[in-house]
Amino acid sequence: MSITFPQMGCLDIPLKSLFKDLKIDYLEPPPLSKRSLNLGVKHAPEASCLPFKLVLGNFIEALELGAEGILIAGGNGPCRFGHFGQLSQKILLDLGYDFETYIIEPSLRSIIGIIDTLAVDFSLLKLLKSLRIAWLKLNLIEDFNQLSLQLGAYLSSTDSLALKDNYLDLISSSSDKKELMRIQRTFRLKLKKLATKQPKGSLKIGLVGDIYTLLEPFANLSIAKRLNELGVEVDRAIYLSKWVKANLGVLGTINKQKIIKAAKGYLQAEVGGLGLETVGETVLYSRNSHYDGVIQLAPLGCMPEIVAKSALTQVENELNTPVLSLTLDEHSSAAGLQTRLEAFIDLLNRKSG
Amino acid sequence: MSVKIGIPKTLSYYVYYPLWKKFFTELGAEVVVSDNTSRPIIDAGVKETVNDACVPIKLFHGHSLDLKDKADYFFIPRLVSVDGEHIYCPKFLGLPDMVKNTLKDLPEILAPRIDLRKGKLELIKVVYKIGSVLTKNPLKIYSAFKKAKAYFKRFNSLLSEGHTAVEAIDVLEGNEERKDFDSQEQERDLKIAVLGYPYIIYDPYVSVNMIQKLRDLNVEVVTADMLTDEELTAQSHKLFKEPFWTFSDQVVKAGYHYYQEGEIDGLIHVTAFGCGPDFMVGKLLNLGAEVEDDISFITLTIDEHTGEAGIVTRLEAFIDMLRLRRKRA
Numbered sequence A: 001m002s003i004t005f006p007q008m009g010c011l012d013i014p015l016k017s018l019f020k021d022l023k024i025d026y027l028e029p030p031p032l033s034k035r036s037l038n039l040g041v042k043h044a045p046e047a048s049c050l051p052f053k054l055v056l057g058n059f060i061e062a063l064e065l066g067a068e069g070i071l072i073a074g075g076n077g078p079c080r081f082g083h084f085g086q087l088s089q090k091i092l093l094d095l096g097y098d099f100e101t102y103i104i105e106p107s108l109r110s111i112i113g114i115i116d117t118l119a120v121d122f123s124l125l126k127l128l129k130s131l132r133i134a135w136l137k138l139n140l141i142e143d144f145n146q147l148s149l150q151l152g153a154y155l156s157s158t159d160s161l162a163l164k165d166n167y168l169d170l171i172s173s174s175s176d177k178k179e180l181m182r183i184q185r186t187f188r189l190k191l192k193k194l195a196t197k198q199p200k201g202s203l204k205i206g207l208v209g210d211i212y213t214l215l216e217p218f219a220n221l222s223i224a225k226r227l228n229e230l231g232v233e234v235d236r237a238i239y240l241s242k243w244v245k246a247n248l249g250v251l252g253t254i255n256k257q258k259i260i261k262a263a264k265g266y267l268q269a270e271v272g273g274l275g276l277e278t279v280g281e282t283v284l285y286s287r288n289s290h291y292d293g294v295i296q297l298a299p300l301g302c303m304p305e306i307v308a309k310s311a312l313t314q315v316e317n318e319l320n321t322p323v324l325s326l327t328l329d330e331h332s333s334a335a336g337l338q339t340r341l342e343a344f345i346d347l348l349n350r351k352s353g
Numbered sequence B: 001m002s003v004k005i006g007i008p009k010t011l012s013y014y015v016y017y018p019l020w021k022k023f024f025t026e027l028g029a030e031v032v033v034s035d036n037t038s039r040p041i042i043d044a045g046v047k048e049t050v051n052d053a054c055v056p057i058k059l060f061h062g063h064s065l066d067l068k069d070k071a072d073y074f075f076i077p078r079l080v081s082v083d084g085e086h087i088y089c090p091k092f093l094g095l096p097d098m099v100k101n102t103l104k105d106l107p108e109i110l111a112p113r114i115d116l117r118k119g120k121l122e123l124i125k126v127v128y129k130i131g132s133v134l135t136k137n138p139l140k141i142y143s144a145f146k147k148a149k150a151y152f153k154r155f156n157s158l159l160s161e162g163h164t165a166v167e168a169i170d171v172l173e174g175n176e177e178r179k180d181f182d183s184q185e186q187e188r189d190l191k192i193a194v195l196g197y198p199y200i201i202y203d204p205y206v207s208v209n210m211i212q213k214l215r216d217l218n219v220e221v222v223t224a225d226m227l228t229d230e231e232l233t234a235q236s237h238k239l240f241k242e243p244f245w246t247f248s249d250q251v252v253k254a255g256y257h258y259y260q261e262g263e264i265d266g267l268i269h270v271t272a273f274g275c276g277p278d279f280m281v282g283k284l285l286n287l288g289a290e291v292e293d294d295i296s297f298i299t300l301t302i303d304e305h306t307g308e309a310g311i312v313t314r315l316e317a318f319i320d321m322l323r324l325r326r327k328r329a
């Protein structure tokens, strides 16, 4: 049985690595496109958020191509993401598709259980080994992303894109730890060498918000690239690897504590999704004199981000760093976004100049 | 003079008001509430709240403004989990912060975090924490809470008989007679389930007094509150994964229950514009209705602009349609 998963940023690379190593038969869904979005908009409830529409549309595309199972992460809420799997299942069954549903809940039992059913020959040892490599790949990809967002203001986007594609290909095809590390080192150097352009205004902006929207360029209309092209250095507060560490790992909890503490005067509880992180990271950026502004990305109707947004106005007033809240849905246009970004950058330039 | 504790008349008011009211008055405080929902209250809330928020949250801001000069404290518990399993929607979780960040010059906000996922002991701790604002005597607090719980039980049994939350509060406070729903049942020719969150279906202004209107149209109305926990749990197997939001889980399972054995003619899902969890609740109820030939489903969405007229027209058309169908059958 070939299973499929929804596209989300570069997550497909570590996932495919895991599937290959464990001999799990999979069908890669097409990259997100206007078509995925249209399918999602057509079949999802109108009130769903953009990420759900994209996930559903992408599932439909994969099922059309012959996928026989869908796989998605779950969660205990209260963000709606935790129910994407269940709702997709009901809608897709109603549309007449025949498939199995696998929802990975955040427990070791759930993960092992699902992989055990899917993998041809399963052993814990193998799982551990494959997980390690997949995890390493995720980290290497996101590390490179981080560097390119930072240097993006100083290099041509065609050059860096070509380099990145090349890098992703190499990371995908290797599964040797040493080699992977070597690839990373070489490519970091290559990227740095490319960064020769003179900085224009050298503004620095922090990106916060909903994790799906931050990770998936199709959903955020390639906002980071746009900012880079406008000569802005970008720092994304949220990476999947960082988030996993913060919520599962020991080391990450220190980071998490920092965020909780920073958010304290504005939001005193987890509200699901990335709500608390959005507030905490915005405070941290605002206190850091290297940053000129913060942009919050949220799908329209995203509950945790709405709660966060109510706090951001207060943060902005008190800490005096401009915050731009952008809400995205299926009607958002690249031109509209571009105009708002340019206006925001003008404002920051006037403020710092 | 006794301490005045303010409770805005929406959201958890419709679920827990009797419990807190009794508890605080037993401890010597006076409980004050905001006015009934009205156009000015809605407008004030809409004006202040982040614009993407759902209607009930905007309403809560409006009620808070109405109440702000009438109380010494605001009581806005941070409801996380009351059954140790389900949780509330993100906006409930962040409610005290949202209000504090958005509205100026509010009285001090008491916002105890109620998260019983941590175990039964947590309840005792929270109750003490809340009570200690008024007295440091644990025995007094304990006995006040015991009385409040008994009072709250009566409230819930009134709901299960078919009273709305407003009617139940009126009965408890002696302003209204207890209704006898059984005796009226025979005369009613239609049976309809009205499902939605308590602060939507029970708020007479927000719901355009839907439940009473249906009764006036000679319809028997059933709600989620009229079902027992056992009846709801019996529906769990129909879900791949049970909704983790407290009210949503109740609404979905109540819908499934009534589809299965409620002998209803129709189901009305009342939702608020901008409600997050309802993206799924509405779809599940709708898909559930598709397999039932003799049950009609309708969604009525409350937003900040629609006047009463539009919703009432749709409601009446729905009832006419059900009666017509019945005649043909």
Ligand code: SF4
Pocket (backbone or CB within 6 Å): B054, B055, B056, B057, B089, B090, B091, B092, B197, B272, B274, B275, B276, B277, B278
């Ligand atoms: S459950 Fe829906 S209506 Fe209620 S507060 Fe949450 S989002 Fe708003």
